[in-house]
Amino acid sequence: MADVTAVSPLAPDRFPDLPVISGVRFATTAAGVKYQGRTDVMLAELAPGTAIAGTFTRSSTRAAPVLDCEAKIGTVSDAGAAILVNSGNANAFTGKAGVDAVAAITAKVASVCDIPQSRVFTSSTGVIGEPLPHERITGILADLRANLDAGRIADAAKAIMTTDTFAKGAAATVKIGGETVSIAGIAKGSGMIAPDMATMLVYIFTDAVIEQEQLQSMVSAHTNATFNCITVDSDTSTSDTLIMAATGASGVDASDSTKFLGALHDVMLELAHLVVKDGEGATKFVEVAVTGAQSDRDAYVHAMSIANSPLIKTAIAGEDPNWGRVVMAIGKSGAAADRDRLSIRFGDVEVAKDGWRSAAYSEADAAAHMKGQDIVIGVDLGLGGGKATVWTCDLTHGYISINADYRS
Amino acid sequence: MADVTAVSPLAPDRFPDLPVISGVRFATTAAGVKYQGRTDVMLAELAPGTAIAGTFTRSSTRAAPVLDCEAKIGTVSDAGAAILVNSGNANAFTGKAGVDAVAAITAKVASVCDIPQSRVFTSSTGVIGEPLPHERITGILADLRANLDAGRIADAAKAIMTTDTFAKGAAATVKIGGETVSIAGIAKGSGMIAPDMATMLVYIFTDAVIEQEQLQSMVSAHTNATFNCITVDSDTSTSDTLIMAATGASGVDASDSTKFLGALHDVMLELAHLVVKDGEGATKFVEVAVTGAQSDRDAYVHAMSIANSPLIKTAIAGEDPNWGRVVMAIGKSGAAADRDRLSIRFGDVEVAKDGWRSAAYSEADAAAHMKGQDIVIGVDLGLGGGKATVWTCDLTHGYISINADYRS
Missing domain, CATH: 3.10.20.340 (ArgJ beta chain, C-terminal domain)
Incomplete structure (x- = not known):
């Protein structure tokens, strides 16, 4: 019998040192959504004016949080924003209760972070078809907000894991006109992985200045050549989500930088490879x-x-x-x-x-x-x-x- | 570790009693194509005037015997005919050598059975990419012909097996205008099973009188609702072949019989189900x-x-x-x-x-x-x-x- 709790033999030696991205702060906690004894909720708070782009599963049975994110992506705002992720429950195929859960969570995040509800993006990953006990999440949001810290991206990578055997991160720094901008990304996913995304959540942050429309076109183009080019088992999740946030905190415009575009591709490909390397049971x-x-x-x-x-x-x-x-x-x-x-x-x-x-x-x-x-x-x-x-x-x-x- | 030599738990208790189909005789032998200590070549000799129909894999890398059968199916002839099958080697992706092997085998069968080469249909199943040692087959054909017997269909079902854990057969009898006609079929297949046929060989015989064109349309229609509706692992073979032979020996015309059509459907569905029940590792x-x-x-x-x-x-x-x-x-x-x-x-x-x-x-x-x-x-x-x-x-x-x- 295979040892299903061991770390994948394909895992890197350690989680990489990711650069701090100015304009993003993270907090995690153990809310007991399903798992016990581990963190399962992650909040990322984004600075006012952050541009946000995303790509999502094309499943016709996609989950309530995915539909909510899709409806919100594409708008431009000077307000702050937030990403809230829980593991253990996918809030998928949960009917009106699922929609209500997303509404309750996004309202509470908006309230504690003092941002519009339209700027709150959520993801849920885990079992399908079980009602999400959203009050376990809304109940800890004030505490979570109080613990935000720019240095906690590694903790964020851990809190979003489900059957993953290791946390996944990748980063790049790029010089544009003598100034440095950074990219840092985290991902989860190890089964139900196939093109059109996967049971895969990916969050990528940069301090570069990039307009929303340009950011979306970068992310969409690279998704086809990276995350849509991996497969573990040909199964496609109802919850796949990739969100990229450009805080602009560096003041450096990367909208037309081919170097930035190349670096973003490399970060996305590295994260995609890490998902395959944590494929369930993978040894090669x-x-x-x-x-x-x-x-x-x-x-x-x-x-x-x-x-x-x-x-x-x-x-x-x-x-x-x-x-x-x-x-x-x-x-x-x-x-x-x-x-x-x-x-x-x-x-x-x-x-x-x-x-x-x-x-x-x-x-x-x-x-x-x-x-x-x-x-x-x-x-x-x-x-x-x-x-x-x-x-x-x-x-x-x-x-x-x-x-x-x-x-x- | 699973016991890979055990008979599938889904296997029927025993091989069914199949009716003797007048106009067909079978012989099998252990030619040592690859396997040792078991039969691996099957010859079925068909009476003069037998109508023959078939459906085949739609793989773009289909094997030499499949291409040869496809080219021959559809013609009408008063001559006898023969089906020759070997297990252990698929003669697939074997280039010109594969074509030459088919030519050598069909020529020899034609010679020993005294029929036109255009009426000899062959199938090969087993490993892909290895040259077929066809002289091991041509060398035993005269002996094989000498041992033909109408009662040996169960032996034929055994000789065509590869990783199958049990021999597969199904039959039906139909009354048409007070006269009885019979259908008997055998199949092999247990992995690489998916629509567009599979690593699956199926041979069905009837003593009914049916014109070739009508027989082909019956077989094609039922294939879509039976063999193209099963899957073990989504993989599709290069060698899938179904051949149906109507000897006409009963003298009873079944061309327009809906009862016959229904019985043929049931035989084909039963054989398709048996293939799934021998799916590699299947327990349900x-x-x-x-x-x-x-x-x-x-x-x-x-x-x-x-x-x-x-x-x-x-x-x-x-x-x-x-x-x-x-x-x-x-x-x-x-x-x-x-x-x-x-x-x-x-x-x-x-x-x-x-x-x-x-x-x-x-x-x-x-x-x-x-x-x-x-x-x-x-x-x-x-x-x-x-x-x-x-x-x-x-x-x-x-x-x-x-x-x-x-x-x-």
């Missing part, structure tokens, strides 16, 4: 790189077909260079492929070329690559210039243990 | 019945999203009535759904209604249903008259053990 981090497709979209469809295939994911868990299953996943994807132009490699080992096993193929070399912790599956379709790279993990006894042997 | 047989969708297609998309969800399949393995995951799977499917009109039941237990947990919901009752071997998940979308039913199994440690712990 897998990159699937598809080239030579008829279009980027076709390449993405093939890559996701490979990354979501249970037979490929179990073969990786078994350290088996079973490239026949890669052929199968390409064949079933629905995107264009010509069997006789297909090339496949595991790491640097070419296993198949032009529709058959490579003449130079060494099973021992391929097997050696599969023994590593970082696996690369490369596919060239030989049809055009389309390409895509996605990331996933293996499918192990640990996934079954986490999701079958224990009630969630 | 699961029916997903969706009603109230905007269209039948939407209902099918929702049903397959539920049936393929790893989180739902692991919850079923854990006997957990985790209906929140059903909400998730509906939300991610891409088909139309309105969260607030959704009803969900497990067996006869209504768990959710109109977008929230039912007032009368009893967790104990739902949990009791999940402890059974036959699980029913019912979903009503409340949007229209579209409906679909699909079948799957749970996702257990056994699946991981079969596919990760052992080299295939």
Whole structure:
């Protein structure tokens, strides 16, 4: 039986040192929403005028807090703002009671932070279909506000965890015209992870000056190439939320900075990779790189077909260079492929070329690559210039243990 | 660790008594294609004038024997015919060598059975990407022909198995104008099972008189409602093949018989269910019945999203009535759904209604249903008259053990 409480073997050695972002303060507490003996509520207070952008799950059964955030994102305001997150209960599929819970929480946050209710963004993550005991949250908000501190982002990363085995953070600093701006982000997520976001909550903060519309376009563009390119189990959550806040406290305008755009991409990709590395039961981090497709979209469809295939994911868990299953996943994807132009490699080992096993193929070399912790599956379709790279993990006894042997 | 050699707990008590179909004779042998100590080649010889229809995987990387069968199906001939199947090697992604192997085998079968090569249909199932040692098959064909016997369909069902834990057969007899016609079918398949067929081989025989075109339309129609409505792991094989042969030996014309059509449907559905019941690691047989969708297609998309969800399949393995995951799977499917009109039941237990947990919901009752071997998940979308039913199994440690712990 897999040990389902152990930290993922793919976890970084430690939580990174994240820069303090001027204009953001954090507080966390143990409100006992569901979990006992750990923090489960996080408040982030944002300075007046902070620009806020977001991307959300496209599930048709999305949760009440997601619908509330979506309705609020996109407006510009000089007022302060706040993000309130609870773990343990997703407040999803909870009907009118769910809507009422969001209203009660956002009203109370607005009141204690002295900001408009339209500037309060909430997320809930955890079990679906249970009423959220919102009074446990509203009851501790005044205390939470009193404990806000700019240095507590690591605590915030911990409070939003559910089945995560480690807290996730990433950061970057960028020089723009001799001035420094910083980006710091946190994320949670370890199962129900697939494109269109995932059971994944991501909060990214910067002290740069960026207008709301520009911030939204940066976040949307990067989401497609980062969080929408990861999958753990092909399942998509009702609660996925990414919120980015630009406080402007540095006074440095980053709206047109390609350096900033690049740094933001790197922070988002790092957070996306950390989510995969905490995939339930994961023991291998897998990159699937598809080239030579008829279009980027076709390449993405093939890559996701490979990354979501249970037979490929179990073969990786078994350290088996079973490239026949890669052929199968390409064949079933629905995107264009010509069997006789297909090339496949595991790491640097070419296993198949032009529709058959490579003449130079060494099973021992391929097997050696599969023994590593970082696996690369490369596919060239030989049809055009389309390409895509996605990331996933293996499918192990640990996934079954986490999701079958224990009630969630 | 799951016992991966045990017979599926969902297996029938015994292989059914199948009627002898006049005009078909079977022989099997242990050719050592890959397996040792078991039969791995099956020959079925068909009487002159037998009508032959088929459906095949839609994988874009389909195997050489599949391409050969597809090219031959649809013609009408007064000659005899033959079906030759080997297990252990799929002859898939084997380039020109694969085509040559099919040519060598079909030529030899034609020669020993004295029929045109265009009337020889072959299937290969097993590992992908290894050259098929076809001389091991051509070398034993004369002996195989000498041992043909009308009563050996059960042996045929055994010889085509790969990771199957039990042989699969189903039959029906129909009275048409006072005369009896019979249908007998065999199937193999236990992993890489998803719509668009699966790692699944199916051979169905009848002594009824049916013209080729009519036979093809019967088979195609029923395939959509049977074999394309099952899934074990969402993976689709490169080799899926269903061939139906009508020998006409009874002299009874069934071309326009709705009774025959119904009986054929039942045989195909029974074989499809048996494939799911031998799903790798399966311990529960699961029916997903969706009603109230905007269209039948939407209902099918929702049903397959539920049936393929790893989180739902692991919850079923854990006997957990985790209906929140059903909400998730509906939300991610891409088909139309309105969260607030959704009803969900497990067996006869209504768990959710109109977008929230039912007032009368009893967790104990739902949990009791999940402890059974036959699980029913019912979903009503409340949007229209579209409906679909699909079948799957749970996702257990056994699946991981079969596919990760052992080299295939």
